[in-house]
Amino acid sequence: MKAKKENFSEWYTEVLQESGLSDYTKVSGCIVFRPYSFAIWEKLVAEVDKRFKKIGIKNCYFPLLIPKNLLEKEVEHFKGFAPEVAWVTKTGGSDLDEHLAIRPTSEVIMYDSYAKWIRSHRDLPLRLNQWVNVVRWEFKHPTPFLRTREFLFNEGHTVFATKKEAEAESKQILDIYQDVQENYLALPGIRGKKSDKEKFAGAEYSLTFEHILPDKKAIQGPDFHHDGQNFSKMFKIQFLDQNEKMQFAYQNTFAITTRQIGIMVATHGDDKGLVLPPKIAPTQVIIIPIYDNKSKKQVLAKAKEMQEFLSDFRVEIDNREGYTPGWKFHDAELKGIPLRVEIGPRDLANKTVVLARRDTGEKKEIKLNKLGKEVPAKLDAIQKNLFDKAKKFLDESIHEANNMDALKIILNTEKGFVRAGWCGSRACEDDVKDKTGAKITNMPFGLKAKGKCVDCGKPAKFVAHFAKSY
Ligand SMILES: [Zn+2]
The missing domain is CATH 3.30.930.10 (Bira Bifunctional Protein; Domain 2)
Known part of the structure; x- marks a missing residue:
């Protein structure tokens, strides 16, 4: 990819x-x-x-x-x-x-x-x-x-x-x-x-x-x-x-x-594929059983038992034949499934499973009897992490400009939203568009106009976001 x-x-x-x-x-x-x-x-x-x-x-x-x-x-x-x-x-x-x-x-x-x-x-x-x-x-x-x-x-x-x-x-x-x-x-x-x-x-x-x-x-x-x-x-x-x-x-x-x-x-998403927020993901948890001929029956039975135990969540078992566990890990990552549960014969003996987070890649072995607590906690943590990361990126994509030169420089380097004063006239809005290719995306709520219009220099009536957009 x-x-x-x-x-x-x-x-x-x-x-x-x-x-x-x-x-x-x-x-x-x-x-x-x-x-x-x-x-x-x-x-x-x-x-x-x-x-x-x-x-x-x-x-x-x-x-x-x-x-x-x-x-x-x-x-x-x-x-x-x-x-x-x-x-x-x-x-x-x-x-x-x-x-x-x-x-x-x-x-x-x-x-x-x-x-x-x-x-x-x-x-x-x-x-x-x-x-x-x-x-x-x-x-x-x-x-x-x-x-x-x-x-x-x-x-x-x-x-x-x-x-x-x-x-x-x-x-x-x-x-x-x-x-x-x-x-x-x-x-x-x-x-x-x-x-x-x-x-x-x-x-x-x-x-x-x-x-x-x-x-x-x-x-x-x-x-x-x-x-x-x-x-x-x-x-x-x-x-x-x-x-x-x-x-x-x-x-x-x-x-x-x-x-x-x-x-x-x-x-x-990232270079491995989708990363879906748990609350919207069609599958929230994927159980990947790892077995040989000898342990197959027991591992699959345990996987099924875990799926039933986690019935409050959208849980799937990847029990497709002919694919290696490694291939299934990649597939689950590509599809952005938030949480992966790996279970093999060694885990059966130790009463453990391995949990892997899609968002951070973190892997952790937990006791099987902690599954009911760990799964919702991890899903919540993933949901929160994705929002926090997106919020940080959005906040960092907002820049301020006091004049046209600054506005132009930001639009050509940092890009994102440029927050600037605007007098409210169509002429200034068109002029910025002609000079930079940026339009007013919106005027964010809760901001008080101060300073000058970024285009004409008259007192600003609004605080507007200028950006190149889809
Ligand atoms: Zn103006």
């Missing part, structure tokens, strides 16, 4: 192929999620979905195909997606009278229904979500998980009577995303607000998580958009309030996508 440090992008595509997470197809930019990556996605979906339901969000399903006239109804929104829309123009041999878009996102088809369903303040809030695929025919270089033409995501579309209620939802949703990312994927992110230029097409503002990849380029994670009344006015999503007055509703949308799998792989 390629060295991750020296050639990140080749390492990345190689690790996905070799570990069996994904594969290419005959359709450019569209990948297969093989069972190993789909299991990770299912786990992520289950955790996010459970939390959505707890706060009152319900799941639904809207059609894949969107009539052209509907998609063109909200101009700003349509302009944002038009170049990437794939169209169905024929059925069998005959042309369709009205072309149908394969959903790039579902605002318009959902809001057309919302307008029919919402009549009174008693119909609100309406908080729906769907877990679906979308197609965005991007022309940038496709990369499995990180940028694919078809991907999977959650699409939350909620409607409220007041702006205050709608905006209050942002914290609920971002907290859910952060919880699952940090505690399952072991991925830290920078939470903040997009600039107007970079916000979602049709939104009033967008809030995002921004991540860093090992090549020090930024990549956007989950997002939340407050749409104000932009869509409700266009789609006539109106209701009679308590005073019998007609009002336009306030709306939000939010998403987490299969891109997170790619960010997780890129962040934690």
Whole structure:
């Protein structure tokens, strides 16, 4: 396998192929999620979905195909997606009278229904979500998980009577995303607000998580958009309030996508393969029995007994015939299985097993009767170590600049995020992009503007992160 440090992008595509997470197809930019990556996605979906339901969000399903006239109804929104829309123009041999878009996102088809369903303040809030695929025919270089033409995501579309209620939802949703990312994927992110230029097409503002990849380029994670009344006015999503007055509703949308799998792989993997955080790993513990003909029966019986004993965890036994234990160790490392348990005839006699951590490579012999204590302790330690390492890397990838020269130097040497003052003008944002190729990833929450705009030198209104990004 390629060295991750020296050639990140080749390492990345190689690790996905070799570990069996994904594969290419005959359709450019569209990948297969093989069972190993789909299991990770299912786990992520289950955790996010459970939390959505707890706060009152319900799941639904809207059609894949969107009539052209509907998609063109909200101009700003349509302009944002038009170049990437794939169209169905024929059925069998005959042309369709009205072309149908394969959903790039579902605002318009959902809001057309919302307008029919919402009549009174008693119909609100309406908080729906769907877990679906979308197609965005991007022309940038496709990369499995990180940028694919078809991907999977959650699409939350909620409607409220007041702006205050709608905006209050942002914290609920971002907290859910952060919880699952940090505690399952072991991925830290920078939470903040997009600039107007970079916000979602049709939104009033967008809030995002921004991540860093090992090549020090930024990549956007989950997002939340407050749409104000932009869509409700266009789609006539109106209701009679308590005073019998007609009002336009306030709306939000939010998403987490299969891109997170790619960010997780890129962040934690090493030159031996994947390194999966225990809480998201399809297999948390792999038992590798080591035996000869004489000890086979006993060793396998003990392995089975351990698997049953550890039934609170996702435990597999690698009892495949025709492979050496050494080959199985490598395979378990390639697949990033967090914890390996080795058991052989000598261990049987001594009532011991060997535990090997995937993240640090540390090997330790323990007494068999300590297994029930050691396994959860090690899994917790691995989970924490992966997050801490990723957090340290993220923190170390944030630099400060007070002027354009400093900003340029950092972007060409250290790379990563450059934290700088910004006056808020589009002209300065464009100018930085022209001069350096960096965009504003977001404006992190909790930072107070001070000093000058990195571009024009006027007083800064915001603290922005500038970065080259995916
Ligand atoms: Zn400026």
